Structure formats: C-alpha cells, structure tokens
Amino acid sequence: MENPILEVKNLCIRYNGAPTDAVRDVSFTLGRERLGIVGESGSGKSTVGRALLRLLPSAQVTAEKLRFEDLDLLNLSEAQMLKVRGRRMSMILQDPKFSLNPIQRVGHQVAETLLRHFPVSKSDARVKTLEMLAAVKIRDPERVHDLYPHEISGGMGQRVMIAMMLLADPDLVIADEPTSALDVTVRLQVLNILDGLVRDRGIGLIMISHDLNLVRNFCDRVLIMYAGRVVETLNARDMDHAQHPYTRGLLAAQPRIGGSRAPLAVLDRRPEWKEEART
C-alpha cells in the first residue's frame, strides 16, 4: 500500500496487573479507506483504538512499529501527543450521553477543537462551528449551538460528536461503536453523514463495532478479532465467504429478516483460536 496513514506491526497491549496481554500481535495498515474492526466484547477492539490515541495510561503498549504518517506514536512525548489528538487523529465515542460535557453548551464544546489547535478568534470559531453543525445535517444550527447536551436527542448528540471530531479536519478518525446507542432509522442517517464526510475529505476511518451488518455496509476491509488477536482479515463484500470458523459463527448467530426460525447457531469457541497464526 502506498503512503499508508497508519502502520501497525505486532501491537501488544497488557493492562497493568493483568496476567495476559489484552491485545497480542495485531498488525494492519490503513490507507485512505474505511477499516472495520469487529469482535465480541472483551476481544480487544476498543483497546486497539485507545492505544492508537495513547489513551491507556494504565497499560503497557509495545509494538515493532506504530507509525501514524510521519510520527512514531510509541516515542512521542505527551506534549507532542496533545498536538496530535483531536487535530490529526480523533475518536468518536459510543454514547453521546456520557461523552459530552453535561454542563457546557454544545457549541462551545465543538468550538474548543478549533480554539485549541488553531489561531482563530472566538467569532471565527463560532462561524466554523455553525458550518460544521450544518454539515452534519443539524437543522437550525444557531439554536442547537446554545443548547446543553441534555436538551438534544441521542441522534443529534452523536452528530454533534461527529462535528466535533471532524472540525479540525483530521487524517484519521477512529469511531468506537458510533451508533450502537441509536435507533435503526437514526443510525442509518448518522452513518450516511459520517460516510459522506469521510469520503469527501479523504479521511482514513477505523470503525470499531460488534455489528456485522454495519461493517459489511460501511467499510472496505474488516479485521475480525478474537481474544486479543486478529483471526481473519477480509474485504467487506466477501464477508459471506469468510473462512475462519469464528467469523462464520458470528455471521450464523445473527438473526436475519426472512431467515428460517430454526434455533440460531451458537458459537463453539475453541481454545486453539487464541493461538493459531494470523491469516
């Protein structure tokens, strides 16, 4: 791959005090594409995302290579990292209810990205914030700008989060379960907005999710993680031809509209999946 945005080689993460690694030997490269990471809870997918932003002070992160554009993420100081986070690499979190500051107006929280990273005046930041709120299809951005998070709906909150994270025009966005707190109809709207912005701006996107339908429809490539390891890497459209029994098990466990009503297949977890070589 030419000019990858992110190169990860043999990433291992161990939480302090834990007997085993939470993430073991994860390697991937990311270009200007949409990469999905799927797996069950506890498989280490969110831990990978957090490690990239160096948000794991209580864990030991080791890797042969952890390169983001021209930066070696392993050796950056915290001061340098502050200039990367939110500016060149940002993260959209799962639940707007818990990730927005409840006692600050929405607009101020969004504008903070600009004021923090760019030499702009408050009035310019306000104009840009309103533009961004409009870009995530919030009707009447002037009104929403001055609301508090408890006054807006979940779908709108998630769009505010997206606006906040895309405002600085980052090169890499990590979306950690961006829509699992939302209803189906709202979920599609939010995903389409995110998808459009990512395409238009040529941003690299890592979509962390446990929802196979989501990654199938909104990603180019998919990593499937089990117990801290990548067990399979697939093109999203080839999901139905997955080889690994874990991936096939996940797909079979999903009820489908128009499917049979026979009991759903239940995963038969085998210990050797934890050890076998990556494909």
Next chain:
Amino acid sequence: MTASVAIQDLSISFGHGPDAVKVLPGVSFSVKPGECFGLVGESGSGKSTVLRCVSMLTDFWTGKVEIGGRNVRDVPLKDRCRLLQMVFQDPYGSLHPRQSVRTVLAEPLRIHGLDDREARMRRALTDVGLPVEFLDRFPHQLSGGQRQRVAIARALILEPAVLLLDEPTSALDVSVQAEILNLLARLREERGFTYIMVTHDLAVVDHMCDRFAVMLHGEITEILPREAIAGNGATHPYARQLIAASLEYEGQI
C-alpha cells in the same frame, strides 16, 4: 400455564397540570395465549412504558388491561407476580451487585411461601442453561449473557404465564444474543408462555414474534404479521420507513 393479554385504551400522562405530557394517548392491542408479540419503534415512542403499565410498575394509567380474562388492577400483588414477570434490558443494571444468585432466586420463593426452595432454584437455573453451582455466584462473577440468564431464571421461578421482555438482548453481543433468543424460543415452546417483547431490531422480531406493533409517539401506527417484514408489507408511512431502514441496514436492498 398460558394466558392471553388484552389491552384497551391504555393511556398515561406524566407530569401535572399544564406541564403534563401524554405519553400514551390510547393504546389497544390483544395477544393470544402462547403468542409472541413484538413492540417496535424509535426510542421515546412508549414501548417500554406499555410494559411498565401492563406490569403495574407504573400504575396511574387509565384504560383496561386484562390478563387471562382478569383485570390486572383487580389481581392482588402476590397473584400478579405469579401471572406475569418482566425481564429488563440491561443485566448489568437489573441484578443487585451484592446479592448472590441464590439470594435473588430465593426471595420470591420466600415471599410466596413456596416449599422445595432448593429444588426450585436448581430447576430454574437448569432451565436457563446454567450449572447449579452458579447459585453461589455474585453478578460480578458472571458474563453479560450469564447475567441475563439469571434475570430470566428470576422471572421464571414463580412460574408466570406471561413474560414481558424489555429489549432482552440489546445489551449483548450477537453470539450471546443467539443463545438468549434460542433459550426464550425453547421456553416458549415447552411452557407455552405468552411473550410481549420490546425491541428495536426487526431481525429479532422476524426471528421470534408472530405479530408486532409499530409505535410512534405513543400510538400504535400499525399491527403487522411477521411475514410483512421481508417484503415491507406495511401501509403506514412510518412503519414502511422503519422496515425499509432495517432492510437497508441488513443490506437486503
């Protein structure tokens, strides 16, 4: 044991005076004995409120709810608990963190003065596919799927006829969801339970339910058979939109 559920003009407002908000303007539907009935709709549409009213967890509603032909308001509390039980959405929130599984399961037996407690508790755990040793575990020693099984065991232990399921799998992974859905389907087949199931996942409705109601702003827009999902046989614009979005999300268009 099995029972029907009939709901007529169920209506409820929250708040007082001019600030009162009518959450359910008048919901009516009926569920046949042994049927699995789904309630779908966006958040805030009143799905869970219907369950809370039927179970009398919220009791200041008007209208009429009959279970097995008995008006739920006339059924004394103790009998009501043996008629219907509820399984909540989040097993991380619905189990007391300092109570062992044994304490959770023994309490209803003690209140209702039932004998053979140990045997009943063992049977309830076996029914939901957990080993009997789990009686002495605490919630933090259980995974999400195991917790939800304990919550289902708690609902089963008084042998009710109607189970109210409030998004029983939305906090769980797809693989664990499959286990819980299989369990619920098996229990219904074996015991003839009547289910009213709130969910936002139409694939789950299609897998589990016989009929379902689409709710919007507290009103039922349309009651549809399960077969209406795959071909989008809804007529109401919102129901059509919801089904279309679900089909699109599944990548079936």
